[in-house]
Amino acid sequence: MSKNVLFIMCDQLRWDYLSCTGHPHLQTPHIDRLAARGMLFDRAYVQSPICGPSRMSFYTGRYVSSHGSTWNNIPLKVGEMTLGDHLRPLGVRTALCGKTHMTADAEGMRRLGLAPDSEIGVLVSECGFEPYERDDGLHPDGGRYPRNAAYDAHMRERGWSDENPWDSVANSAEDDAGNILSGWFMDHADKPARAADEDSETPYITGRAMDFIREAGEAPWCLHLSYIKPHWPYIVPAPYHDMYGPETHLPLLRSEEERRDPHPVYGAFMQERVSQAFTDDRARRKVIGAYMGLIKQLDDQIGLLMDFLEEQGRVEDTMIVFTSDHGDYLGDHWMGEKELFHDPSARIPLILVDPRPEADATRGQKSSALVEAIDVAPTILDYFGGAAVPHILEGHSLLPILQGTREALRDFIVSEYDYSMRDVRRRLGVSVADAKLTMVFDGRWKYIFAEGFRPMLFDLQNDPDELRDVGGDPEFAAEAARLEKLLFHWSRRTSQRTTIADSTIAARNASIGEARAGILIGYRNEEELRAALAEAVEQGL
Known part of the structure; x- marks a missing residue:
């Protein structure tokens, strides 16, 4: 019996929008079933609270300042080892079905003479994955993202003749007069998408994952099933579009105190158009209803997928990883989108199901260990029996926690954000080189170092909703100094010597x-x- 891994990632799924993580009204029984079969890591954080760099950290097992892909569409440089590079020597087919937000280092490939359509060139361009089906979503007319021809063909087979069915069918509604109402506009979030449930993105990509598993045979595989939703556009097909009225929404997490004298960087993010839009409670309620509907649709598809694994006889030989690349503010803290380090943005759900008897002792348990996104790659490598490579992978295998031999692996976590590409930088008059934020969280204190400004600091023990920034309060200067020292120690790590192991040097x-x-x-x-x-x-x- 071969070992396999199903690595499921949702896009922009908040940690607290599942019933197993405490949402009182959004029931997600199929994802809950994964948590019951495995372990829920309740304090997992991303390495950067935005799609591209977060995913590059998941796939490389390295911090953002190590791999260098600091924002969306900044290429991951040629030579960075990814999950597929670690698994292929072990005979593991490593494939993608869905999104990566990978941007290839075309200049580096040209310099090295790597043809983009060669076997190696494709793997380098696709973040180390065999692209069984690459679909990043984000296909608006005139956009810079490549269209998914396979999804277009699928929609044509379903009877849709639209030139761009992703935009005009899957992510648009229609009024009684036949006018197309784009899902990009928040005012349309409460309307059903033109696409039927089975034609929309989440069921489509689930079906393609099933196709891969069906075709994979007995050789070991690692499939990255990467869903596009509940990322915007916020629109969902019937019957999910009107399941969740305002009475089912979580209480809004924000206070007037946050706006009175905010940290300059935080204040500038509050001024972003998307943040201003989420101060409109009517629009926000529509978006949250759609967001919850998208998650409910995801949960239903996870249920179908798990039933399929059982039918295929794959439950007992497949590790399942379920997670997200970051969260979504949804108006909390006067913010839209993600990008800063409050828990709605930087904290993610993480469920691991190890089918082997070694993990039986922890099934159904919740771990409070501090976990980072970079822990996923070494965990998968460990599951397949690969040797640890700590000089390359900066995360830690979570198998000791799953198997009950360890309770924790680290004392603090780190997340980084480069806001040089945002209007915030110009608004603040900050140079590209200085537009950096780094968060250190030790389980109680969340410290954000902001180049050129005072730090931000939150005490999650006494202020779990992160409504009071005490970074400028002299009473907490000692805590800030302690955490700055942790950050200084972390920043001095050896992260670029990836061609020779420390152990080899030590034995010399x-x-x-x-x-x-x-x-x-x-x-x-x-x-x-x-x-x-x-x-x-x-x-x-």
Whole structure:
């Protein structure tokens, strides 16, 4: 029986919008069933609260400042090892069905003579995955993102002749007069998409994942099933469009105190158009209803997928990873979108199901360990029996926690954000080089270092909703200094020496190695050399 991994990622799914993580009105029984079969990691955080760099950290197992893809469409440089690069030598087929937000390093590929359509070129361009079906969504007319021809063909087979059915069918509504109402506009979020449920993106990509599993045979595989939703456009097909009225929405997390004298960077993000739009309660309620409907649709598709795995006899040999690339403010903290480090944005759901008996002792449990997105890649590598490569993968395998031999792996987590591409930078008059934020969270204190400004600081023990920034309060200066020291220590890590392991260096005796190579530095005569070589032999060097 082969080992397999189904690595499921949702796009922009908040940690608290599942019933297993505490949502009182949005019931997600199929995702809950995964948590009951495995372990729910309740304090998991992304390495950057925006799609591209977050995903690059998931796929490389490395921090953003290590892999260098600091924002959407900034290429992941050629040479960065990804999950597929670690798994293929083990004989594991590593494939993609859905989104990666990967931008290829075309210039680097040209410099190295890598043809984009060659076998290696395709893997480098697709973040190390075999692109069984790449679909990033985001196909508006005139947009810079490539269209998914397979989805277009699927919609034509379903009777849709629209030139861009992703835009005009799956992500648009229609009024009684036949006018197309774009799902990009928040005012239309409460209307049903023109597409029927089975024609929309989430069921389509689920079906393609089933096709892969059906075709995969007995060789081991790792399938990255990467859903486009509940990421905007916020619109969902019937019957999901009107399931969740305002009475089912979570209480709004924001206070007037946050707006009175905000940190300059936070204040500038509050001024972004999307943040201003979410201060309109009517529009916000429409969006949240659609957002919840999209999650309910996802949960139903997860149920179908799990039933399919059982029918295929794959439940007992397949590890399941369920997570998200970041959250969504949805108006909390006077913010729209994601990008800063409050929990609605930077905290994610993470469920791991290890089917092996070694994990039986922790099934159905919730772990409060501090977990980072970069832990997923080493966990999958460990599951397949690959040797640890800590000089490359900066995360840690979570299998010891799953197997009950460890309770925690780290004392703090780090997340980074580069806002140089945002209007916020110009609004603040900050240089591209200085438009950086770094968050350190030790389980209680959340510290955000903002280049050129005072830090932000939140005490989640006494202020769990993160409504009071005490970063400028002298009373908390000692805590800020302690966390800044943690950040300084972390920033001095060796992250770029990926071609040789620390253990190899530690085992090396430099002078003896040089002597054996005929490089005789520091020896006064042949007798000293012979004595040194004899001693090295005795020590097994």
